[in-house]
Each structure stands twice: as structure tokens, then as C-alpha cells.
Amino acid sequence: MRIEGLELENFRNYACQAVEFGPGCNVICGENAQGKTNLLESIVYLSSGRSPRARTDREMIGFQEDSARLLARVESRGRTFRIQADLFRGRRRKITVNQVCVKTGAALGEVYHTVFFQPEDLYLIREGAAARRRFMDTALCQLRPRYAAALSGYERARAQKTRILRDFGERPDLLSALPEFNEQMIRLGAVLIQYRYQFCLRLEEYAAACHRECSGGREELALAYQTVSSVKNPGAEAGVLAEHLRRHMEDHQAAELASRLCLSGPHKDDLLVSIDGREARTYSSQGQTRTAALALKLAEREIFRNAAGEYPVLLLDDVLSELDPRRQEFVLNRIAGGQVFITCCEEDRLADLSGGKVFRVEQGTIA
Secondary structure, three states: OEEEEEEEEEEOOEEEEEEEOOOOEEEEEOOOOOOHHHHHHHHHHHHHOOOOOOOOHHHHEOOOOOEEEEEEEEEEOOEEEEEEEEEEOOOOOEEEEOOEEOOOHHHHHHOOOEEEEOHHHHHOOOOOHHHHHHHHHHHHHHHOHHHHHHHHHHHHHHHHHHHHHHHOOOOHHHHHHHHHHHHHHHHHHHHHHHHHHHHHHHHHHHHHHHHHHHOOOOOOEEEEEEOOOOOOOOOOOHHHHHHHHHHHHHHOHHHHHHHOOOOOOHHHOEEEEEEOOEEHHHHOOHHHHHHHHHHHHHHHHHHHHHHHOOOOEEEEEOOHHHOOHHHHHHHHHHOOOOOEEEEEOOOHHHHHHHOOEEEEEEOOEEO
8 A cells, every 4th residue: 555656736845746655655845834734734635635734625725726636546455546636726526536537535544544633633642532532533534435425424413513502592493303313423433432432442552552662561561442421331332322422412402402512422522541551641651641642653554454354544744853873773673664755954874774765855845
């Protein structure tokens, strides 16, 4: 699974760029604000239909331009694919795979996968639950198209419910539509819980081994999936989970109306991380939390490999510069076997370690 070639037109600071990549390690070097992260962003976008940085597609279109184009030639599962995304100001994007339109970004996950690791992810353990939910959602949307569809439907229903709760004071008639959106959230929420729980089980298996290796066998990492309090067994069947979610929502109905907030549902889920039996977010050192974050991202890569039969494309955006030499060595020893992109400001030492292909980026131009 690898990106053979990439073409960008009016994407961020790339006016017109075509580049061919190596099958192993690709080192992208250059000064800050030259376009290194923009390059990785385009690769992530073509694998998921989502940007890890932008809130809307138009943010990725070059200044004073009306459209942008991204085109990748991808080798995956023994086949070659051409993935193209056309972004526009004022109208919907167009995404095609081998010239066939795809309706959702989730369909891109069936072509190839990416694991994107940026410096902010080193603080994944210390951040709030939203960051860890986003980590699970990003991975699962690529792995399981059904999950992506359920998540999209759930968020639409939650948005409608939120508007009703916000506005029913001025328009009491809106409350008549509340049961419909509650039921949508219950049905789709049960699907989200099922997938997240299974993902957490696989994640713990690989992350614990990674963390143990990186810590020299001195520490033990554990994960636990936390959802609404009425769900005692997140591994139960969808119908059972739906009943538990319904009970939780009914118990919180008065509070939701009083606060005008959507308080019940898996949109508040969390991935609890502990090291040697203690909550990592509260009690772990900076080194421990960074090791745990590394373990989660590398475990995500292993899950993708097992699901697809080949490694996903791994993107490390200036992560190594944030790590001490021991953790740098651990990561570099772990990334063999698939295509990797590493951005950095200084290529000398990294190029020697990787033995891969080196590109230099300057003002939106790749050499």
C-alpha cells in the first residue's frame, strides 16, 4: 500500500506540483512554513476525504483561487488506483476513484489507509476526551465504511437535536420532532459503541506491547473504553445497547431541556489510558505520556496492517524532533515494512537513518 505519485494544483501553497515517491522511507525536509505539512495533509485527505487540519475544504484552496485539485496514483492490494479530489469555492467537492465518482470520503478508506502522526498527538493522553474520540473516529472511518456512515448520521441527528434544544423556547412546536432525532441517535449510537469497543480491544493488544518495548519492560499500559453509564457491557448486541442508550436518554431528558444541551450519547465517550494501574492523564510523567501516545499511533498502524494485509502509509510530521534519542530510535526501528513519510527541518542525520528518498520543499516547490 503506497503512494506512487502525487499531483497538486492550487492546493495550499502548491500552485502546480507533480512528484514521484519511493516505496520505503520518504524524507521531506525544509524550513518552517514552506509546505511540508501541506504535502502530508493532501495524502491524508485523499485517503479519507477529511483534512487533519482544515475545518472546511475551501481552507485548502490557494489564495485568490476558485478551485484546487489533488491527484494520487496509489498501489494497494495488488491494484493501481487513481484518486482525484476537486475542491471548489461555493459548491460541493468532486472525488473520483479510477474516474468513478464516490459519494463520501469513507469510500476512500476502501482504497488505501494512512496513519498521520503530528507533534500535537504526543499530548493525546493529557488532552480531554474529545481528542481521544477523534483518534478513534479517524482510524475507524478508514477501517470500516459502515462506521463512517453511522458517525456521519449520528452527528447530523445530534446537530438537529441541539438546534431544537436551543430554540424550543421561542418555538415550542419544535419539540414534536425531538423523539425522531433521539431514536436516530440511539440506533446509530449503538453502532458507534460496538465498533469503538472492538477497536479498543485490538488497540490495547498492540499498544501494550509497544509501550512495554519502549519502556524496556518496566511499565505496563492498559486501555479501557468508557461510554454512557447505563451501558455496562459495550460488547453487547446492538439491540441491547440501544435499549441502554434509550434508558440513559430518558433519564437525562429533563436535564437536557433545562440546560438546552445534548447531554446523553456516545459523543461523550472516552478512551481511558493507564500505566501501571494509574490514570496516565493525571499521574504519568511527560516521558510516560509521550511513550503511551507513540504506542497508540504505532498500534493503529498494526491494526490497519492486520485488517488490510499490508501496512498503511505512515506520515510522521516533525514528530521525531519532539522526541529524545531513545524514543527516536524506537520509532525508526518500528517503521520498517511499509511506505513512510517523515518531515523534518534538517535531513542529515535522518537521511542516514532512514536510507530512503530525500525531498526538499521550498515555498511550495518540491525538489
